[in-house]
Every structure is written in structure tokens, then in C-alpha cells.
Amino acid sequence: MHFEIMDYELPTNFDVVVVGTGIIESIISAAASRIGKTVLHVDSNNFYGGLSSSFNLESFLKLNIEKRKSICMEHSSLNDTETFFPINNSDFTLDEVTHQWNITNKNKNYSDEENSAQEDIIAKEICAKKWLKDDLLKESRKFNIDLTPKVQYARGDFIELLISSNIARYSEYRSITRVLTWFNNTLEVVPCSRSDIFANNKISIIEKRILMKFFTSLDDNEDLIIKDYASKTYKCFLTDKKLSKNLIHYILYAISNSTDSTLCLEGIGNTKKFLKSLGRFGKTPFLYSMFGSGDLPQEFCRLSAVFGSVFALDQPIHGLILEENSFKSILIGKQKIKAKNFVLGLNLTPDFFLNKVKKKFISRGVFITNKSIMDSDNEPLTLLLYPAENDKNPCTVLELPWLSSCCPKDTYLVHISCNQINNPEDDLKHCVKNLFTLNEDFKAFKPLIFYSSYFSIPTNSDENVNLHDFNNLFICPGPDSELDFVTAVSKAKELFLKMYPDDEFLPRAPDPEEIKWDGDEEPSDIAQ
């Protein structure tokens, strides 16, 4: 929704002003509001989530990728003791965006190929539904296309936070059905659970024993491992453990989501994280939020609002005003809004606080296809951890079925991401070629791409921020290339505790039923 008219007034005095609705900003907003601070939470976009947002197909096709022009601000409103730091209004910057349709609005005639009954059956199986471009556009609202897709470990810090803070009530999750890897030029299912391992016919009985022993031994010899492998790679450790090539592949590239150069302790940590998350909510350790990852920041915003924060999107945010070594106010439209603390997304941070460094990006591909990359009896929700190949980075492939509420029935929505080397299309080319086809060939076993899009997401951490001892400004890094939100949670907590060292970070919010109202009395209990 776009508003042209901006003639309304925001309140002008707060404990905290949060600018940007990315995941970290939203968690901090919720945490501050939760402990009773007054919060104004604004965004210059007219949608929540910034680069963590999700869009329906139509909005996705016309994402506004132009940098916002810095709006001239009236310096007359400043007095002598004030210094103005204009906000870097390039908040929402996707780069190198391309869209390609591989289907048209004309129905192709298949009749010349339908000459045998058998082919007819194959045709029916493979092209269960023939989509036209307009059909997909008509279903636009059934799509929820993540800019930065995330899966969560069932016992990872993000899910634990959702549960402990009681924010989990705002969302529904689906368990990822299977984890795949690319091995010897084919897709392989990664055995996740004990029963998976025993059911797997690609690994021998001896290997199974070794693998089980390996998993159970990880907790035991921690000290020895720290001593002997502190500077060695996880791959080296696995090789020393006499694991077979097969098993090393599964553990290294899939289970621990590592590379050849990942250090041993990090690899072990990742493996344990994976194992720990098994058996909580499903067959794999991973969860995906229904309706897309873009709902996750919104859930924290909701809690923030329930505890009284004022929310306003689509705001003309000009800049911060510094007075005597601390920030005093922020200029939004024609209003000067005072606050004790300011929380800002990294992309909005005034240039003054950023060291000049080379920007890093995530290469992204989005595909709409007709079937799953690996046949299944049911509609699978698949995570494929595609290992590094030659000069290419490892790729994360997330394939979402209709049941995830991210695409219409009879389609799949596929996200591919990797750390950028050249450009999105080039970085993902090999992976796309191995998984999909562009030809409407009945006999093709690979999924057919209806539509594809490539773009770059900036992913700068806050390493290069220099706040020059201004202690009431807090900078939140943008999206990262982790599978989950573990880094985001720890960053949000760190910043919150810097701001309010004596307060609890997101204590459990009471359920509405726990708040008792006695007639005309004040609420008697706001459970802590």
C-alpha cells in the first residue's frame, strides 16, 4: 500500500527509535518494548523486513530497486550546537536483478508427441499441469518469495528464543522433509536419524556402525580433539577417523554444512548442532516458517506493538541529530523526534561511521518449477546442500512445495543462494544446470523451469562500523549467509544488553488468558 499523503503526526519523545525492520532491528524493538521502554519503530520502505522480506509474484517482479534519493533536509531547523548526520537512504538495494520467463501465454501443442499410450502417461506424470505465464500471474498472491530464505534448526537459538519469549504463537512451521546432497553427479538423501542411517542402502553395514560410533563419540573426547586438532580442518579429522569417502561427504558437506577448509572445532560444533536438533519436530533438524521467511521479523514487530510500540512504515527518514557527543533526535518528515537510544540498520548508517571496505554479496536465484528435484511420494520440502565445485562456492538450495504456503498447487518454488564470487547467474550456473531443464521435454526427468530470477543481496557485517564513542547509537548488520538466524539472535541480544545491561532479554510474554481482568479494575497480573 502506498500513501502519498504524509500529513500526520508521530509522537515525538521515546526511549528508543528503531529504524529499519530487518530481523535484528525487529528483535531489539520487541525486547525493548517488552521491558516497558517506549519505542518508535519506523521504516522508509512501505513493507516490513527490508532485505529479509518476502513478496508475492507481482510485487517481486516490480521490486523497486532504485536507490532512494536522499531527501533534502531543511537545515534551518538545526541550531548551532547540533550536527546533522544524513541517513544513507539506500536502504533497500538489490543489485543486478534479472527476470526470465521460460513459458509464454500461448499453449504449446503437444499432439505430435502423444503417439503412444506410454508416452502419454509419462507426459501426464511429468507435466501434471501446464502453466502459462498468465496462470502464474493470476496466482500471484499464493507466492511468498523470500529475498533471504532461512531455515531454522529445531533446537537452534532462534527457535529457542521464539519459544522462551512466547513469540512462537504468531507462527506456524513446517518441518523440512529431507536433506539432500550432490555426490558423484547425483542427488543423494543425507541420512539424518538413526532409522535413516539403517534404512540407507548406499552405505554398508560396517559404515553404519562406524557412523553411529562417530556420532556418539563426539561428546566424549572433546579435550583431546581441542588439543590435537585446534588448527586442523574438520576434513582432516574425519579422514583420521577412518570414515569412508561416502560418510565424509555426508558429514562434511551436508550434516555440518562445512567446506574443505572448515576448522575441526567449528565442524564438530555444526555437527552437534545438527544432531541436537533431530527428533524434535520432524525427521530432519530443520524447520521452515509457513508463508516465507519474511514473516519472521513481523512476528517480533507484533510483540513489540502489543507492548506498546508505535509503528510507521514508508517514512521519509532524513537523519540523526547529534548534540554534545550523543544523538538527541531523528528527523522524520518535518518532525524532530527525540529519543535516548537509536537503533539503525547497517544499510542506513551515515557514511561517516563506515570504513570504506569492499562490499560483500550473496548471489541469489529464484525459480518456479513444475516438480521436485527428486521424486517423492508426497510433496517434499527439500533442503539441498550442494558442495563447492571447482571454482564455485557451496550453494544452499531450498525447494518449497505448495504446502509451505509459498507457491500455488502444482508448482515448486526454489531458492538458491551462495556467497558471491562473480555475479548471481555465473555463480549458480553449474548448480542450476545439474538440477533443472529449460526444455519442455516429456521425457526429461529434471524439473522444468517456468520462471527464473537472479539478484544480489548485500551482506555486510558490522566489522567496519566505527561509532567513535557515540554510545547511544546501535548498528544492526544486514542479512548474512547462515542457514538460520543464529547470528542475528546473538547480535540482537548483544546490542540489547549494551543498551539495557540490567534487563532481561525477551522474557516470556504472558498468554492473553493469563492476564486477568477483575471487572473495572486494572489488570491484576502481567505475568513475568
Add this chain to the structure above:
Amino acid sequence: MAKTYDYLFKLLLIGDSGVGKTCVLFRFSEDAFNTTFISTIGIDFKIRTIDLDGKKIKLQIWDTAGQERFRTITTAYYRGAMGIMLVYDITNEKSFENIKNWIRNIEENASADVEKMLLGNKCELEEKRQVSKERGEQLAIEYGIKFIETSAKASIRVEEAFFTLARDIKAKMEKKLEASNPPKGGHQLRASEPQRKPPSWLSRCTLL
């Protein structure tokens, strides 16, 4: 744990700030009207279980958490909503005009088959009325939805409003089930509730 209801309906309240959404919700769920508490703590949602034709229906009714003030309701708010109460204030012309904006908002974000109903609240303030009952009725006809004038303060027709909406959702749901799903021991009726034991092939869970 035995289930204490047959259906769970998620309902939303929508409309301009100040029209009385939170008060309507409190009247229905607590049978109370109090203006002091409402500004002190935001309301997330309230629950009331009602009886309809022998079925126990648990209504989970969500409030806007104040995010309607600057028209910044999250898209996530609309997820899975089965019914929406569109509320205006009969003493405030603007809140009535804005109903069509809110309907546009719903069309953009809620599921296409969500049941809607129009409420003209504060109807006991006859002397301050700016929007006639006829205009309310007319707008409702335009959108093909039902209309009731209520008062949260004087407790007028608030029950009736929620019962009507719930009944319409129930009828729609039962019709749909008959049409598309052959009966299989009534198991499907509980699909809207988080399942204790997820189906093994693809589990959907609300984290508890």
C-alpha cells in the same frame, strides 16, 4: 489432553484507530467495558468458546496491537484468518470512508475466501451520529457482506455480531468439506488445530 471444542476459528478486528475494536473484543470476551486498561496494555488476542448447533466453537479473536494507527498492519496478521470484523465508528465519518481502504488491504493480504462483516460501533451515541444506518447497510450490500450496528459500551448486539460471523464461517466450512472431501471419520475437521503427532511425511507444527 482431550479437546474441548470442535472447531477453532481465527478472527481479526480491523478498522481505524479509535473506533472501538479493542472495546468490542473486551465486551465479547470479558463482558466488560473499561477504557483505562486498554491504553495501558496492548491486547494480543482473546479467546471465547461458543456453542453453535451443538458444536463447540473456539473463537480466537486477534486485535491489531495498535498497528492500524499509521496503516502499518503486518501482512503476517492476516495469515490463516477465517473471519474479519470491519469496524467503524458511527460518530466518525472518516472511519466509515476508510472501510473501503481496509477492504482493499484485506483483499491484498488475507485469504480470498475470508468471511467479512461490517460493524458500525458506538451506536448508543445517537445524538453524535454522522453515519446513518442506511449508509452502513448500503456499503455492506455493495461488498456482499453482513452489517450490524453495535455498542461495546452499552453492550448492544456485540454477541449477535460474533455469533453471526461464526455461524457463517461454520456453514461455509461444512459446505466445503462436503464438497471436496469424502468423510473419513471426521478427522479432517480438526485440521485447523496444531496436531500433537505430526503426519510422518510432512509435519506442520505450532511451536509450543
